[in-house]
Amino acid sequence: MLRIAVLGAGRIGKIHAANVAMNSRTKLVVVADPWKEGVDSLADQLGCEASYDYVSAIHREDVDAVLIGTPTEFHIELMLQAVKLGKPVICEKPIDMDYERAAAAVHELESLNGRVMLAFNRRFDPDYLSLRRAIDAGEVGDVRQVIITSRDPGLASRAYLETSGGIYRDMTIHDFDMARSLLGEEPVEVFAIGSRLVDPTLETIPDYDSVMVLMRTASGRQCHINCCREAVYGFDQRLEVSGSKGMLLNENHRQSTIRRYGADATDVAEPLLHFFLERHADSYKIELDSFLDALETNSPMPATPRDGLLALRLANCATESAATGRVVRVGHHLSLVDPSVEVAQAAGV
Numbered sequence: 001m002l003r004i005a006v007l008g009a010g011r012i013g014k015i016h017a018a019n020v021a022m023n024s025r026t027k028l029v030v031v032a033d034p035w036k037e038g039v040d041s042l043a044d045q046l047g048c049e050a051s052y053d054y055v056s057a058i059h060r061e062d063v064d065a066v067l068i069g070t071p072t073e074f075h076i077e078l079m080l081q082a083v084k085l086g087k088p089v090i091c092e093k094p095i096d097m098d099y100e101r102a103a104a105a106v107h108e109l110e111s112l113n114g115r116v117m118l119a120f121n122r123r124f125d126p127d128y129l130s131l132r133r134a135i136d137a138g139e140v141g142d143v144r145q146v147i148i149t150s151r152d153p154g155l156a157s158r159a160y161l162e163t164s165g166g167i168y169r170d171m172t173i174h175d176f177d178m179a180r181s182l183l184g185e186e187p188v189e190v191f192a193i194g195s196r197l198v199d200p201t202l203e204t205i206p207d208y209d210s211v212m213v214l215m216r217t218a219s220g221r222q223c224h225i226n227c228c229r230e231a232v233y234g235f236d237q238r239l240e241v242s243g244s245k246g247m248l249l250n251e252n253h254r255q256s257t258i259r260r261y262g263a264d265a266t267d268v269a270e271p272l273l274h275f276f277l278e279r280h281a282d283s284y285k286i287e288l289d290s291f292l293d294a295l296e297t298n299s300p301m302p303a304t305p306r307d308g309l310l311a312l313r314l315a316n317c318a319t320e321s322a323a324t325g326r327v328v329r330v331g332h333h334l335s336l337v338d339p340s341v342e343v344a345q346a347a348g349v
Contacts, residue, residue, distance in 0.1 A: 002026045002292065005057040007078060008069030009033035009042045012092060016067050019288050021046040026292070032057035033070075058082050065089065065295075072097060072165075076105040079305075083114030090291050092119045094173060095308045097165040099316055106305045117291050117301040118308040120177045122237075124286040127250040131239060132181070140243030146182045146223040147240040148175045151231035155198060155209065166207050167227065168192070168315040168322070175213075175225045176314040177307060182241055185217035186310070191327045192318035198230045213318050 004026050006017040013033065021028040032051035033039040043050035051057040054074065058066055058081050066082040068075060068091040076096055082089045095102040095118070109116055122128060135143065150172065155161070164170035180186060194208030202209055209229040216222055234252070241248045290302050317328040 002295070003029045003062055003064045004067055005030045005032060005051075005060065005063040005065075006067045006069065007032050007054045007057060007074075008071075008092075009035055009038040010069065013069035014042060015284050016069050016090075016288075017042060017046055017048075019285050020067065021048065023285075023288060023292075026288070029063050030057050030060065054078055055081055058085065058087070063087065068092060076101065079105070079114070079116055080108060080112075083109055083112050083116065088115035088117075088291075088295055090117045090119055090288070091305075093177075093308055094165070094169065094312055095305055097169060099309075099312055102305075102309050102312055106309050109305055115295065115301065116305050117294065118303045118305050119287060120174065120303045120307065120311075121283045121287050122174050122178060123181065123303050124290055125283040126286070128178070128239065129286075131241065131248050131250055134248050135182070135184075135241060135243075139245065140241055140248055141245030143182065143184055143221055143241060143243045145221070145240075145242040146179055147238075147242075148178055148223065148225045149227075149236055149238040150175050150225065151228040151236035153231055153233075153235050155229050161202065161207060162205055164207070166205075166315075166319060167194070167209065167211055167229065168213075168318040169312065171229070172211060172213065172225060172227045172318065173311050173315045175227060176311040176318075177303075178239065179215060179223040179225065179314075180307070180310060182239070183215075183217055183221050183223055185219060185221055186330070187215035187223065187314060188218050188330050189216045189327055190214070190314060190317040190321055190330060192321040193325075194322040198228070208322065211318075211322065215314070 002025060004020050006013055006020060006028065009031055013031070017028060017031050020026045028046055028048045030049040030051050031039050031043050031046070032054050034052050036052055039050045039052065054070065057063065058078065065088045066078070068078050068089060070078065072094060075091055079089050079091050095105055134140070152171070156164070190213065192211060192213045194211045196202045196209055198209040211227050213225040214222070236252060238252060239250050294301050313330065317330055321328045
């Protein structure tokens, strides 16, 4: 049984801690967070110890692995602390908001042979996994186009948005990761547009609430991402993959499959699930099991810090494109042997 410390007692930390506590292959040893009230409550609820210091929790001798759900600013330091002790890590995205810091961290983690998984939870969504298996089985033939719809039910708090790093790095980064996986090739060109259709005052941050992104790979495969901070009808997550043999499509999830028919309306469906924690509840459980499987079989992590770095690169390209109105060329896949080399160098064309 793997003994785990969960760092972070906020919204995402609570999800991870509960899943660790419920998993038959793991033991939740400690939850750590400087937020005393929150960590005490969570530890009491889950029957584990509480710590108010991230680093001391990592160094505990009764901790075999670490799950990081802290604010982004702590991710690099805590990952490196654990890896240097030989402890495997699951870390929430992103590695860091700053690309050069993230690239240097990936270089160091890889040089230390760290066993680190980046928590891109949508890779473990059952619908996505089925879609991925169908692509691998050749059901759509050669992938030609990928369309990703990603809309939240409502704006996050102003305080969150001001520190999020912007919609491309915070929200759309999940879609960039999905695009890389579904296309089967790395995008080489990015064109993005952004608008403030929900909250015009986001200009003062500055950020957008409604964006669209077009990407193309070297062979010509295409991806369209449409993303919005507000969808009044619920959490909208859809994927479409078109290829030489056909198309794959996944739909949204609802509270039930009941549809109602009457004199005033027909085919009336239940509302969509309202938030990502509901929609992706199973994803987080499968994510943890995938991490454990990789450790037990000594196989590669299914989502790595390098995956996070490449998604961040696309987010930076989209941010530049939206600001300049120009297509941005994605830099070549350079080695991270020299962390001073910016792998994500993007030049407008």
